[in-house]
Structures are given as structure tokens and as C-alpha cells.
Amino acid sequence: MHIENYTDATQNCRFCFMCRHLSGIGNVTFTEADTPRVRASMIYGITLHPEKLSEPDFIDTIYRSDLSAACRFHCVSHFDENGLNLAARADIVEAGLAPEYVKVIAEELKQSAKWSSSGQGNVLYFEDRYTSEAKTVSAAFRKIMKKAQIPYMTIQGGCIGKALAVLGFGKDAKEVTQAFAAAVNATGAKTLVVSNPAAYDALTSDFPTFGAKLNAKVQHTSEYLASLKLKVTQKAPAVYYLESDFLKNYDGNLPGPRALLKAMGAKVLPFGTNNEESYTCAEGAVVLPKIDATLVEKLAHYVAARADHPDEDVIAVASPYTKIQLEKYTKLQVKTLEELFAAAL
Amino acid sequence: MLVSKTSYMYEMIRTELTDILGAEFVRTGEADKFGHSVDYYWVPEMWHDRGMETPKPDFIVHPGSTEEVAKVVKLANHYKIPVVPWGGGSGSQGGALPIYGGIIVDMKRMNHFIKLDKESLTVTCQTGIIARHLEWQCNKEGYSTMHLPASIACATIGGFLAHRGTGVLSTKYGKIEDMVMSLEVVTGTGEIIRTLPVPRHASGPDLTMLFLGSEGTFGIITEVTLKLQPQPESRQFRAYIFKDFHTAMSAGAELMRSRLQPCAVRLYDEEETIHHVRKVFGMELDQGAYLVFGFDGRTEIVDLQMKYAREIMEKKYKGKDLGSKGGELWWENKYKFFYPPFMFHIPQAFGTLDTVATFSNIENVYWAMKKVVNENFPAARFIGHFSHWYEWGCMLYARFIFEEKDVPKDPREAVALYNRVWDMAIRAAIANGGVINEHHGVGLKLGHFMKELYGPAMPVLEGIKQQLDPNNIMNPGKLGFKGL
Numbered sequence: 001m002h003i004e005n006y007t008d009a010t011q012n013c014r015f016c017f018m019c020r021h022l023s024g025i026g027n028v029t030f031t032e033a034d035t036p037r038v039r040a041s042m043i044y045g046i047t048l049h050p051e052k053l054s055e056p057d058f059i060d061t062i063y064r065s066d067l068s069a070a071c072r073f074h075c076v077s078h079f080d081e082n083g084l085n086l087a088a089r090a091d092i093v094e095a096g097l098a099p100e101y102v103k104v105i106a107e108e109l110k111q112s113a114k115w116s117s118s119g120q121g122n123v124l125y126f127e128d129r130y131t132s133e134a135k136t137v138s139a140a141f142r143k144i145m146k147k148a149q150i151p152y153m154t155i156q157g158g159c160i161g162k163a164l165a166v167l168g169f170g171k172d173a174k175e176v177t178q179a180f181a182a183a184v185n186a187t188g189a190k191t192l193v194v195s196n197p198a199a200y201d202a203l204t205s206d207f208p209t210f211g212a213k214l215n216a217k218v219q220h221t222s223e224y225l226a227s228l229k230l231k232v233t234q235k236a237p238a239v240y241y242l243e244s245d246f247l248k249n250y251d252g253n254l255p256g257p258r259a260l261l262k263a264m265g266a267k268v269l270p271f272g273t274n275n276e277e278s279y280t281c282a283e284g285a286v287v288l289p290k291i292d293a294t295l296v297e298k299l300a301h302y303v304a305a306r307a308d309h310p311d312e313d314v315i316a317v318a319s320p321y322t323k324i325q326l327e328k329y330t331k332l333q334v335k336t337l338e339e340l341f342a343a344a345l
Numbered sequence: 346m347l348v349s350k351t352s353y354m355y356e357m358i359r360t361e362l363t364d365i366l367g368a369e370f371v372r373t374g375e376a377d378k379f380g381h382s383v384d385y386y387w388v389p390e391m392w393h394d395r396g397m398e399t400p401k402p403d404f405i406v407h408p409g410s411t412e413e414v415a416k417v418v419k420l421a422n423h424y425k426i427p428v429v430p431w432g433g434g435s436g437s438q439g440g441a442l443p444i445y446g447g448i449i450v451d452m453k454r455m456n457h458f459i460k461l462d463k464e465s466l467t468v469t470c471q472t473g474i475i476a477r478h479l480e481w482q483c484n485k486e487g488y489s490t491m492h493l494p495a496s497i498a499c500a501t502i503g504g505f506l507a508h509r510g511t512g513v514l515s516t517k518y519g520k521i522e523d524m525v526m527s528l529e530v531v532t533g534t535g536e537i538i539r540t541l542p543v544p545r546h547a548s549g550p551d552l553t554m555l556f557l558g559s560e561g562t563f564g565i566i567t568e569v570t571l572k573l574q575p576q577p578e579s580r581q582f583r584a585y586i587f588k589d590f591h592t593a594m595s596a597g598a599e600l601m602r603s604r605l606q607p608c609a610v611r612l613y614d615e616e617e618t619i620h621h622v623r624k625v626f627g628m629e630l631d632q633g634a635y636l637v638f639g640f641d642g643r644t645e646i647v648d649l650q651m652k653y654a655r656e657i658m659e660k661k662y663k664g665k666d667l668g669s670k671g672g673e674l675w676w677e678n679k680y681k682f683f684y685p686p687f688m689f690h691i692p693q694a695f696g697t698l699d700t701v702a703t704f705s706n707i708e709n710v711y712w713a714m715k716k717v718v719n720e721n722f723p724a725a726r727f728i729g730h731f732s733h734w735y736e737w738g739c740m741l742y743a744r745f746i747f748e749e750k751d752v753p754k755d756p757r758e759a760v761a762l763y764n765r766v767w768d769m770a771i772r773a774a775i776a777n778g779g780v781i782n783e784h785h786g787v788g789l790k791l792g793h794f795m796k797e798l799y800g801p802a803m804p805v806l807e808g809i810k811q812q813l814d815p816n817n818i819m820n821p822g823k824l825g826f827k828g829l
Contacts, residue, residue, distance in 0.1 A: 012685035012686065012690070013685075015390060015685065015688070015690040015691065016684065016685050016688070016690075017385065017433065017434075017435045017496065017498065017499030017500075018498050018499065018680070018683060018684050019498065020433065020435075020475070020498060020499040021475045021477040021478060021498045021499065022498075030407045030451060030453040030454045030456075030473075031372065031376075031377055031380065031405075031407075031451070032377065032380030032381055032431075032434055032451070033374075033376035033377050033379070033380040035380070038376075038379070038380040038383075041379075041383060041393065042376060042379060044393075044394075045379070045393065045396075048396040049396065055375050055376075057374035057375040057376045057377070058375060058376050060374075060376070061374075061376040075684065076681050076684045076687075077684060077685060077686060079685065272481075273478070273481035273482055273484065273485045274481050
């Protein structure tokens with residue numbers, strides 16, 4: 001079983017409460033089951049009684065996790081309950097126990113795995129589905145590139161494997177990553193730029209794991225745009241920056257977002273009461289809106305309740321996904337880094 | 346009534362709970378039940394570790410208001426179903442375990458930060474708020490509750506109130522009971538009452554104190570007003586190594602007798618210094634006992650207190666100065682001791698023999714407990730530190746640890762061994778003037794000592810329980826009160 005690769009987490013997280021205050025879902029459902037400790041403890045129970053893997057309530061609990069990895073980032077030993085949860089999903093799928101709602105999402109993701117490219121240049125900008133849905137993000141990127149007079153190509157389309165992997169469909173995810181790598185390599189691009197942190201994490205972490213070789217260097221838009229060293233004509237407003245789970249907790253606290261905010265002269269104000277909780281509305285779970293939209297709505301309200309002035313504050317995010325969810329469920333003014341930078345040029 | 350035995354009534358009760366709370370907040374799923382069947386008590390953790398079934402509640406409810414709590418308690422009285430309040434589930438004494446099934450009242454939905462009064466320096470909140478979240482909110486305004494225990498990330502404020510918790514700055518700011526202004530409580534009959542708004546008065550006995558430490562056996566605390574403290578201008582620590590535990594204890598006791606006002610004092614015995622402090626800090630330490638203390642407040646006053654404290658440590662007791670760095674390391678790592686792999690955990694068998702005594706008695710308590718553990722259980726390791734210091738004495742955080750090879754494979758035998766250590770060590774503590782608990786509470790684990798500890802006073806507590814909870818539905822079988 002995949003969970004056996006996470007013995008460290010099973011054997012340590014099930015006895016530890018030290019990150020429970022960071023349980024994103026637990027903080028809105030209030031249930032013990034939605035905490036890393038109890039999930040790890042339940043999974044330990046499966047190692048003793050494998051038949052428990054088929055318990056529907058257990059399966060729902062595993063698929064309800066926000067996968068922010070805030071616990072792993074916080075932990076002094078960085079035990080990986082997040083990875084354990086993903087491994088449990090893979091075991092559920094491979095045992096043929098994936099619930100119908102998960103199978104439907106996975107099938108739709110597999111069908112979406114088609115991409116088309118256009119334009120010319122050495123830079124290839126990936127518009128995944130969340131980036132496209134956010135609309136203003138790719139428009140802002142276009143404006144910046146025009147200002148910088150850099151021609152670029154665009155590749156648009158659906159799942160590149162991340163969401164499938166997160167749902168536990170590893171084999172399908174592997175196939176999709178290889179297909180996407182081939183599509184990217186066919187463009188001849190030297191740099192692949194992505195706005196969605198989930199895609200960034202997929203390209204930099206999952207692709208090497210799955211053996212999907214990319215010829216292009218992968219950069220998050222914040223890294224890429226900061227590297228252009230463009231001059232801003234007007235200082236960006238003071239913003240509250242909400243960290244991306246992927247860029248912070250998965251990808252070593254990528255410095256790109258803060259570097260870009262600095263480059264645009266934005267004063268970054270501390271959001272809420274701390275910089276440990278996840279305020280991404282379950283970015284790490286990628287497709288939680290399809291699994292349980294009411295949970296995402298609760299997470300969005302949780303974020304809004306922590307804003308100093310919910311009607312006035314400018315909330316900066318590195319994630320089109322988070323922008324979509326916060327705009328859908330709250331009145332917060334949410335701008336992506338691309339939008340803020342484009343406005344400052 | 347034990348609900349699960351009558352399935353038709355089970356559905357009736359579920360319907361009535363749903364009517365009070367809404368379907369979303371009445372849970373009966375297996376994952377939720379499991380989550381409320383194991384707390385931080387070694388026995389259920391071991392039980393689960395060995396593949397045994399743990400006792401589960403029949404219902405888990407998440408009330409959103411005091412009125413909803415009251416309705417649930419009244420319903421439970423009607424059917425005479427056990428009600429077990431649950432906060433963070435991080436208690437180490439089994440106090441929140443649903444040993445008779447029934448209704449778990451999980452309070453975490455009642456997590457509202459109600460009011461911060463900057464004039465009186467108080468904060469009012471619902472008791473289901475996780476302590477770390479409350480502290481963060483106070484910090485944002487420039488204040489602190491100064492209740493900073495290692496369990497701050499997981500425990501709720503209600504949990505601390507229920508078992509009289511203590512934080513790392515207790516020496517200056519007190520235990521949770523010293524921080525409370527007033528409470529709102531739903532009694533065991535479902536009445537909503539408020540205690541007087543100030544803690545210092547001459548209007549009869551103190552009802553607030555009656556509920557603190559009652560561990561959900563008298564009712565459910567739903568709202569609290571706590572004192573607040575401004576964040577100090579300066580907080581400084583300093584540490585010393587003394588040649589032995591006795592010398593370090595003498596130095597620490599003299600520091601307290603000097604009536605300087607340290608915010609924290611902590612002393613580790615020789616074994617814990619060598620095996621634990623060194624490991625957590627990642628630095629070499631000389632053989633001996635590590636003592637750390639700190640002061641906070643206005644910088645000039647902190648500096649002056651530190652100067653006098655250093656004189657006590659260095660001139661009279663010849664402590665080896667580890668400097669401010671040696672002290673700051675403790676402050677920075679104060680919670681690291683409780684993260685894996687630094688905290689003990691299964692397959693080890695371990696327990697914290699939390700005991701408090703006066704300075705006249707505390708060393709005798711330490712040696713008596715150590716002797717009884719060492720002589721009767723040679724496979725066990727005994728370590729201790731002294732972590733909450735007051736003008737008159739301090740708390741001994743003694744621990745026994747059995748490695749996996751020395752723990753019986755049969756879970757029942759393992760529990761029997763575990764309980765024997767507790768019983769012998771606790772009786773040794775009581776015989777030497779110790780009180781069996783300073784901040785972990787009594788719960789299930791220590792309930793059977795309550796009659797020995799209280800003697801003829803126990804019926805007084807039982808009478809209060811009878812008055813507040815005549816049907817004995819509130820957390821039955823805990824705190825030494827009768828079960829079902």
C-alpha cells in the first residue's frame with residue numbers, strides 16, 4: 001500500500017496535536033476527524049485492519065482534506081501527513097473504492113487533458129483552467145509582456161496531471177504529464193511560465209517524479225516577471241498578501257511572489273493574525289469545489305472574517321484558484337500578482 | 346440510559362438533536378466517532394495501537410450558542426443520556442473520553458472572540474476557541490492572555506478552564522484560574538448561569554472557582570472573561586547548570602523567596618538535562634541540572650531583577666552561567682519538547698506524574714516517587730523537571746518511561762502495569778505532602794485517588810455534583826464521581 005511509504009507520518013502524527021490549529025477544514029467543520037492527528041490515526045488503523053479502507057465515512061474524510069500542507073511546514077520535523085493523505089487516496093483508488101463523485105471528477109479531468117498552443121517566441125505561458133476562468137490574470141500577463149516587448153506563445157487546456165494525482169489516480173496522472181510534456185516540448189519554448197501554483201508544483205515536482213521530461217525551464221509568473229526588472233510608473237497599493245499553499249508549503253517558500261511585490265513597491269501588510277494558517281480556500285486540494293463546494297465557501301468566509309477592513313482591503317494572491325473562490329463567496333477585493341504588476345507599469 | 350442498546354430510541358434522540366442543532370451539526374459517522382474516542386491519554390492511544398476498539402460516543406454535536414448547549418443538556422436529562430463536553434481532545438487524563446457512549450458536546454463551533462476591553466484589560470470569548478487562535482487575536486491588538494502552555498495549539502480555552510490548566514509563564518501570571526474574571530455556564534440541569542463579573546468580592550463563596558477544574562462534571566462552561574496583559578517591553582531569560590538537582594532546587598527556591606518576580610522558572614533534573622534538554626537544544630551541556638528563568642516587563646525593571654537573580658545563582662549557589670543565550674534557547678524551544686520525535690510516544694509506555702508541593706516537601710516528593718519507581722519497576726526510567734514555580738513551592742513534572750521491549754504485549758497487561766506505576770508513585774507523592782495534580786487534571790486516570798486526597802471533604806464535592814447534576818449525566822465516571 002502507498003500509505004506504507006509514509007510510516008514516519010503514521011507513527012508520529014497520530015500522537016501529535018501540535019498543528020491542529022492549522023487544520024483548514026477542521027477549523028470550519030469543527031470535527032476531530034478533519035485534523036492531521038485523527039486522519040493519521042485512522043490510517044494507522046487501516047494498517048492493522050485493511051478492511052477499514054472501505055469505510056465510506058473514512059473515505060469521505062480523506063477526500064475532504066484541504067491538503068494545504070500547513071502542518072508539514074509548521075512541524076519541527078516536517079512529518080508529512082499531507083503526503084500520507086495523498087497516499088491513502090491512491091490506495092483507495094487502486095482498491096477500486098473511489099466514491100462515485102470522485103470517479104466522475106477524474107473522468108472529466110482525463111477528458112480535459114488536451115491543449116492547444118499559439119503565438120511565437122521562446123516563452124510559453126500556460127493558461128490552465130483556473131487561470132482561464134479568472135480571465136483577468138492572463139490579460140494582465142499579456143499587458144505586461146506587451147509593455148516588455150517580449151513575444152510569447154500560449155498553451156491552453158485542461159488537467160496536466162495535478163488534479164488526477166491529488167485524487168489518487170496516479171497512473172492516469174503519469175500519462176497526462178507525459179502528454180503535456182510532449183506538447184510543451186513540441187513548441188520549442190525555452191521557458192514555461194505558469195500563474196497557477198498547482199501547475200507550477202506539478203511541473204517542478206510531479207513531472208520529474210513521473211519521468212515527464214520538459215525541455216523548458218519552469219517559472220512561476222512571479223519569478224519570471226520579477227526577473228524582467230521592468231520599471232513601474234506608479235507604486236502598487238498597500239496589500240495583504242495571502243500565501244499560496246503550493247508556493248509556500250510545497251515548494252520551499254518560493255521567494256518570487258514577495259520579490260515581485262517588492263519590485264512593484266507594494267507595502268505588504270500582515271493579513272489576519274498569523275502567517276501560518278492557510279487562506280487559499282483549499283488550493284492544495286485543487287478540485288475541492290467539485291467535491292464539496294460548501295466547504296470551499298466556508299473556507300472563503302473564514303478568510304473574509306479575518307480581514308481588517310473586508311470592504312476596502314486589497315488582497316493580493318499568487319493563485320488564480322484562490323482569487324476565484326474568494327471573489328465567488330466574499331466581497332473581498334482580490335488581485336493576483338499579475339494584475340497588480342500590470343496596473344503598476 | 347445507554348443509547349446504543351435501543352435503536353429506535355437512538356433515531357428518536359437523533360431527530361430531537363437535529364431539531365435543536367440542524368443536521369449538519371449532529372454527527373454519527375464512523376470517522377467522527379473514532380476521532381472522539383482517543384484523546385492524549387496513553388491508555389486509549391495504546392488500545393488503538395494494539396488494534397483494539399476504543400469507546401465511542403453515540404452522537405457528536407456541535408452547538409453554536411449557549412442556548413443550544415442548554416437545550417442539548419435538557420434533552421439529555423430527559424432521556425438520562427451521558428453528556429461529555431469536548432474541547433481540543435488533548436487531555437492526558439482521559440477526561441473527555443465517552444466511556445459510556447452518549448453525546449459528545451464538541452465545543453469548537455463556539456469559537457467567537459466577543460470583546461476586548463482595553464480599559465479594563467479583559468477579553469471575553471466563547472470557550473470553544475482554540476487557545477492559539479485567541480492568543481493570536483489578542484497579540485494583534487498588542488496584548489496577551491499570558492496563558493501559553495505547550496497545548497496552546499490544540500486545546501480550547503474551555504478545556505483549560507475545565508481542568509485548571511497552566512502555561513509556561515505561570516510563575517508571574519498564574520494558572521488559568523488566576524486569569525478568570527467570570528464565566529457563563531450551562532449547569533447539569535440545563536440552566537444558564539453567570540458568575541459574578543469580578544473575581545474579588547465579598548458576596549459569598551466564589552462560584553467561578555467552583556466550576557474551574559470541574560472537568561465537565563458540573564456543567565459546560567460556555568463563555569469566559571479573562572484578564573489581559575499588555576505585551577511586555579522586554580522579556581529576558583538566563584540559564585545555569587548546577588552541580589546537582591538539590592543545589593539547583595535550592596537556588597530556584599531562593600529566587601522565589603527573594604520575591605523577585607520571574608515570569609518563568611524551570612529546572613530539569615540531571616537525567617532529563619542530559620537526555621532531553623540536550624537533544625532538543627542540539628547542544629552540549631555539562632553534567633548537572635539545568636535551571637532557566639526569565640523576567641518580563643519594563644526593560645529597566647527586568648534588568649534590575651535579572652541582576653539580583655544572577656547574584657543568587659552565581660554567588661551563593663555557584664551555578665555555571667550559560668548566559669542569556671542558554672536561556673533564550675529554552676524559550677525558543679519551549680514547545681519543541683512536545684513535538685515528535687522529542688516527545689515520548691507509543692510503543693513506549695510513559696506517564697507524567699504531575700505533582701505539586703511546597704518547597705519544604707517538593708524534594709521529598711521527588712525522591713519518594715523516584716525511589717518507588719526505580720525499586721518496583723527497574724525497567725522504567727524516571728526523569729523530572731520542575732516547571733511551575735510559586736511563592737510557596739513548585740510543580741514536579743515527573744515522568745516514567747518504559748521502552749517497547751519492557752511493555753507487555755497484551756494490552757490489558759500493559760494497562761495493568763501502567764496503572765501500578767501510577768498508583769504507587771502517586772501514593773508516594775501524597776504520603777510526602779504532594780497534591781496529585783497541578784495542571785493536567787484528574788479525568789478517568791486519577792479519579793480513584795480523589796477520596797484519598799480529599800478524605801472527609803469528598804462528600805462535599807459529591808453533594809455539589811448531586812445538586813448541579815441530579816441525573817448524573819455530566820461526564821459520569823470522571824473526577825472520582827460515580828459512573829453509570
